[in-house]
Amino acid sequence: MRSHFCTDLSEANVGDNVILCGWANSYRDHGGIVFIDLRDKSGLIQLVCDPADNAHAHKLASEVRDEFVLIAHGRVRNRGEGLVNPRLKTGAIEVVVEELIIENRSEPVPFGIGDNSVGEEIRLKYRYLDLRNPSMYNTFMLRSKAAIAARNVLDRLGFLEVETPILTKSTPEGARDYLVPSRVHEGEFYALPQSPQLFKQLLMVGGFDRYFQIAKCFRDEDLRADRQPEFTQIDVEMSFCNQEDVIRVAEELITGMFAAAGHEVHTPFNRIKYNDAMEWYGSDKPDLRYDLKMIDVIDIFARCDNEIFTSIAANPKMNRIKALRVPGADLVFSKREMKSFEDYVRKFGAKGLGYFQMKEDGLKGPLEKFFAPEDLQLLVERTGMEVGDVVFFGAGDKKTVWDYMGRFRIFIAEHEKMNLIDQDRFEFVWVVDFPMFEIEDGRVKALHHPFTMPRDLNHEHLEDIESIAYDIVLNGTELGGGSIRIHKQALQEQIFTLLGIGEEEAQEKFGFLLDALKFGAPPHGGFAIGFDRFMMLLSKKESIRDVIAFPKTQKASCIMTQAPSPVELTQLRELHIRLRESVK
Known part of the structure; x- marks a missing residue:
């Protein structure tokens, strides 16, 4: 034509x-x-x-x-x-x-094509018009090239693309499942997969050696700018490998995808241990485009004359006192502004936020009177303060301080008066050596999932056991991650025992995997990359919805098709479902 x-x-x-x-x-x-x-x-x-x-x-x-x-x-x-x-x-x-x-012919359109001032709700209602925007086309052209590059790289490396089921069994994986009622099996449900995790392990047991899939995944969780109820993962698994083998494949995959988009990325990527990431940046997905590293000063505060700080410092295993040096902050922030920062961190559990200003004649600030001159000098030396700098202090229990000081680090970097982030820079980092377990409300949980290989179970405290797990982070966003898997039945049963999962419960939830491990399962491991998040960062979009052709809102609804929606009573009867009347 x-x-x-x-x-x-x-x-x-x-x-x-x-x-x-x-x-x-x-x-x-x-x-x-x-x-x-x-x-x-x-x-x-x-x-x-x-x-x-x-x-x-x-x-x-x-x-x-x-x-x-x-x-x-x-x-x-x-x-x-x-x-x-x-x-x-x-x-x-x-x-x-x-x-x-x-x-x-066309009726008058509700907004001009390419008019970015239009609200997102109206754009999503008429998504097919929004997609006519040339910038949208370019985004999806980029996405297509990245997907083709991923397939080409993995094909060259000997991986086989295999599709895994969408209708599967509900298993506990951290988020709520989307459930699908069965017409044939009354009162029973399929689940949409949160990931192909179990199936890709079964493919390794099946001798496929190297598997990949650009897979649809589903999680019924609270949504944010970088989450959707249905999303796409690049899922990879390989046999007879160790952590280094997996990371090499992941880096080659990522560099190939970036090359397809016209960007050169250099490997190997930086690495940081999980514990160092938390101690230095207050996050297991640190943004390393800027420095602002947290510094431990609990020993110095232990000697001060403030009872609040000395009581916190008396338990250095459970508590933290962290310093965050912000170069030049005294030259751009007023005392009133610095005091207002306390309101920000209080939203995340902080009791307060102390600070010192570095003047020509030394440290000044509300806390100065509590410290001996030699300790003030030690603070200057340890934090590397220079004239014009401000150092902020957070104190309290370890996890709370990590959280709010990590958030405050990002807040300062993004502040219009500081503008520390190079928006054109891509900074990758592997976070490695994650804890195997976490304890919440006295209950032991797997930090990643219960099939992750532990490094060594011979530790007095469960919190000290590390797993062979790794996350890949780009510009402060977790792109994905993976682990070496447990491939021996006895070890898997031992992990289930530590997690409080009995033999009957384990068989009920994971029986098909446990049965497979009895038949010569090879050592294996893998990773998954969130393809939508990857494209959001690569194309410099603010929201994951901008890189999905027909996304859902933050309430997991589709304004265009009006899904979810009621269905006919006859359909419910066929599925053996009766709706309970809501209480007004």
């Missing part, structure tokens, strides 16, 4: 007869000559409809309005002197229309 896309044409095509198809991006009537900017996936070109060239085409052109679907036959010519539009790729040429077909 078409001979060219709009931006395929250039001055080299002057004199050529062409057929173009697309939408009317805009139209203008200048003294009887109608100009139409025609838009297709490639961009814009100007059509000229002059009654002197073709009266019928000109008559039709006068009827054209925004978003009409057009087919134009015409001849390419140079624009007149002084009429070149440098903002368009085709700004030096135009097409004189000899035949115009209005293939389809």
